[in-house]
Amino acid sequence: MDHEITGTVPNPGLIMELASAFYGSCVLFTASDLGIFAKLAEMESADAAMVAGRLGSDVRATTLLLDGCVALGLLSKTRSMYRNTASTAAFLVPGRPGDLSRAIRFNRDVYEAWGKLPAFVKAGVPVEPPEAHLGDDVERTRTFVLSMHGRAMGIGRAVVAQLDLTGRKQMLDIGGGPGTYSTLIVQAYPELKSTVLDLPGVVAVGSELVAQAGASDRVTMLPGNYHSTPYPVGNDVVIIFGVLHQESAESIAAILRRAYGALVPGGVIYILDMMTDETHTKPVFSALFALNMALIAKDGWVFSDKELCGWLEQAGFVDFEVRPVAPPMPHWLAFARKP
Numbered sequence: 512m513d514h515e516i517t518g519t520v521p522n523p524g525l526i527m528e529l530a531s532a533f534y535g536s537c538v539l540f541t542a543s544d545l546g547i548f549a550k551l552a553e554m555e556s557a558d559a560a561m562v563a564g565r566l567g568s569d570v571r572a573t574t575l576l577l578d579g580c581v582a583l584g585l586l587s588k589t590r591s592m593y594r595n596t597a598s599t600a601a602f603l604v605p606g607r608p609g610d611l612s613r614a615i616r617f618n619r620d621v622y623e624a625w626g627k628l629p630a631f632v633k634a635g636v637p638v639e640p641p642e643a644h645l646g647d648d649v650e651r652t653r654t655f656v657l658s659m660h661g662r663a664m665g666i667g668r669a670v671v672a673q674l675d676l677t678g679r680k681q682m683l684d685i686g687g688g689p690g691t692y693s694t695l696i697v698q699a700y701p702e703l704k705s706t707v708l709d710l711p712g713v714v715a716v717g718s719e720l721v722a723q724a725g726a727s728d729r730v731t732m733l734p735g736n737y738h739s740t741p742y743p744v745g746n747d748v749v750i751i752f753g754v755l756h757q758e759s760a761e762s763i764a765a766i767l768r769r770a771y772g773a774l775v776p777g778g779v780i781y782i783l784d785m786m787t788d789e790t791h792t793k794p795v796f797s798a799l800f801a802l803n804m805a806l807i808a809k810d811g812w813v814f815s816d817k818e819l820c821g822w823l824e825q826a827g828f829v830d831f832e833v834r835p836v837a838p839p840m841p842h843w844l845a846f847a848r849k850p
Contacts, residue, residue, distance in 0.1 A: 610661065681705075684750050782846075
């Protein structure tokens with residue numbers, strides 16, 4: 512959505528598009544939450560009355576929602592019959608290998624926070640306490656961790672293929688949440704073991720997910736706080752995936768220094784995160800994600816690739832590089848080595 516309001520003739524198109532952009536998000540979230548894509552996967556095709564019967568919903572309202580899904584390209588419609596598109600069937604049906612239905616729940620859960628953006632701009636503080644989904648509220652934490660697991664499963668399949676961990680034995684996963692990335696990595700590298708460090712409430716849910724994946728013998732969950740808990744030493748790999756966008760510049764620099772100390776000579780670090788260019792305005796998604804993080808985390812933002820390279824250099828790392836992950840992922844992957 513790299514739009515600009517430029518040119519000699521004013522055009523309200525961008526303004527009107529942005530003003531109604533949330534319509535599409537609400538249709539997607541509602542259809543996913545109600546299980547419409549799952550029901551259509553079971554029935555292959557159905558009319559609105561059949562879908563409403565399965566959902567126990569109002570036929571007229573269900574028809575309007577289904578038509579909205581068709582308009583957005585989420586469903587196809589032939590006469591009165593609706594069915595999933597190929598993309599919807601692949602990515603929005605729970606249980607399918609590419610399922611993103613849990614991943615998009617995070618976006619839905621922060622929807623209310625975005626409505627409080629004016630309050631954030633005036634006060635400069637998060638509009639909801641981040642502790643709510645990091646341990647204080649058990650159910651909210653569970654929902655958050657499961658959402659992050661779903662998100663990481665989708666991202667991880669693309670990212671793990673870009674890692675080179677051949678011959679590595681011990682990995683530290685800083686802020687590894689549900690342990691999803693560690694699980695995917697040890698499955699790809701059978702000789703590797705990983706320790707996941709994260710908050711107790713997060714690790715409690717993550718331990719269940721690691722066990723379900725049959726990886727408990729190679730992925731150890733360590734409850735703690737990556738700001739203060741001593742990092743296990745003797746690692747030849749450190750990963751920090753999707754963590755640093757909630758930390759201040761000073762905190763990021765400190766985490767990288769400690770990560771350096773946790774590595775053996777020749778050890779490597781991989782960092783996956785949103786990043787911008789040095790203007791902090793591009794890519795568009797990253798610039799908007801910075802606002803998203805600021806709404807829910809005290810130091811939430813998105814740093815630039817050049818800033819990250821600077822912090823890595825200050826920590827003592829060498830051979831650092833940063834590259835974008837293949838579309839449609841909006842992330843960037845950084846690499847560096849301890850001499």
